[in-house]
Amino acid sequence: DAGVTQSPTHLIKTRGQQVTLRCSPKSGHDTVSWYQQALGQGPQFIFQYYEEEERQRGNFPDRFSGHQFPNYSSELNVNALLLGDSALYLCASSPGQILAKNIQYFGAGTRLSVL
Amino acid sequence: GQQVMQIPQYQHVQEGEDFTTYCNSSTTLSNIQWYKQRPGGHPVFLIQLVKSGEVKKQKRLTFQFGEAKKNSSLHITATQTTDVGTYFCAGPGAGSYQLTFGKGTKLSVIP
Numbered sequence: 001d002a003g004v005t006q007s008p009t010h011l012i013k014t015r016g017q018q019v020t021l022r023c024s025p026k027s028g029h030d031t032v033s034w035y036q037q038a039l040g041q042g043p044q045f046i047f048q049y050y051e052e053e054e055r056q057r058g059n060f061p062d063r064f065s066g067h068q069f070p071n072y073s074s075e076l077n078v079n080a081l082l083l084g085d086s087a088l089y090l091c092a093s094s095p096g097q098i099l100a101k102n103i104q105y106f107g108a109g110t111r112l113s114v115l
Numbered sequence: 116g117q118q119v120m121q122i123p124q125y126q127h128v129q130e131g132e133d134f135t136t137y138c139n140s141s142t143t144l145s146n147i148q149w150y151k152q153r154p155g156g157h158p159v160f161l162i163q164l165v166k167s168g169e170v171k172k173q174k175r176l177t178f179q180f181g182e183a184k185k186n187s188s189l190h191i192t193a194t195q196t197t198d199v200g201t202y203f204c205a206g207p208g209a210g211s212y213q214l215t216f217g218k219g220t221k222l223s224v225i226p
Contacts (some may be wrong), residue, residue, distance in 0.1 A: 042119075042203050042216030043158060056212045059116070090157060099187075102212055103148060104155040104205075 002027060004065050006045035006091050012113045015016045025093030031055075031101045032074040033104060034066060035090040043090055049074055078112075086114045117208045121217035126209035129225050134191040138204035145207060147180055147187045148214070153200040161202075182225045194224050 001098055005024045025032050031050045037045035045058035049068035067087050068074045072093075088111050092104035118141040128134050138147065146165045150158035162171055162189065164180035171178045177190045191198055201219040208215065 010224075033212075035216075040218075042205075043220045045213045048212050058213055062220065102207060103160050103163060104158070104214060105160065108157050112169065 004067045004091055004093050004094060004105055006070075006089075006107035006110050008110060010113075012115065014114050015081055015083060016057065017081050017114075018077065018079045019081060019089075021089050021112075022024065022073070022093030023075070023093075023107060025091075026074045026105050029093035029095050029105065031094045031102075032068060032072065032073050033092045033094070034074070034076045035106075036060075036085075037081045037090055037109070039090075046076070059090040083114050086112060088112075116222075117206075117211075117215045119204060119206055119215045119217040121204060121220050123220055124218065125221050125223070126223060127223045128194050130196060131193050134194050134198070134222055136189050136202050136204075136222075138187045138217055140185045140206050140215075142208055143184050145184075145209060147184075147204055147206045149178060149187075149189055150203045150205060150216075151157050152203065152219070156200075158203060191222075194222070196224050196226055198222060199224050 004026050033048040034046040037043045044112045046060050047057040048055045052068045063079045066081045088109045090109045091107045120139045122185045136206045148163045149161040152158045162178050168182050169180040185188045201221045203216050203219045205216040
């Protein structure tokens with residue numbers, strides 16, 4: 001049973017560029033959430049996708065956008081990269097129909113470095 | 116917005132000593148979750164507490180949820196080197212799918 005998979009594992013970009021990160025949820029899960037984790041900090045919620053729609057969004061600018069596909073996989077896009085966007089980007093899936101069951105199963109993450 | 120605070124930020128213990136981390140939310144939580152992140156790894160779900168005053172045990176780990184559902188604790192008895200990592204608590208706001216994580220407590224165990 002495959003867990004949450006993310007690609008790529010590492011990425012180096014320069015300021016102003018755009019990046020796309022990908023995520024496949026755990027088998028049987030239909031909800032995908034994205035988090036940003038800066039060094040020494042806890043994961044910060046970016047947004048959550050369910051039924052191909054953004055269901056909830058955290059306090060991140062519009063430069064951060066996403067998409068969910070019919071097979072439940074998801075992409076995170078970040079435009080106009082800033083140095084401060086350097087972080088570990090974590091994707092998490094959950095069987096999200098029930099609010100109380102919003103347990104997050106995390107992937108290994110994508111380490112993004114912006115130079 | 117909702118804030119989740121954890122103390123201490125760091126804890127160094129001798130192997131065999133006990134360890135406790137505390138979590139406090141600015142708002143009442145419908146449930147609280149605990150995660151462990153090993154160095155260089157990703158957060159892994161440990162447990163979810165739902166009821167006021169709930170206590171759950173996993174081997175040497177004891178988790179508590181406060182009566183007011185705004186605070187929680189994780190206690191590890193007789194730490195081992197395998198316990199090394201950062202422990203995060205996380206909770207959703209009322210009616211929210213957004214999980215707010217604390218900054219975590221980083222545990223180091225000295226053999």
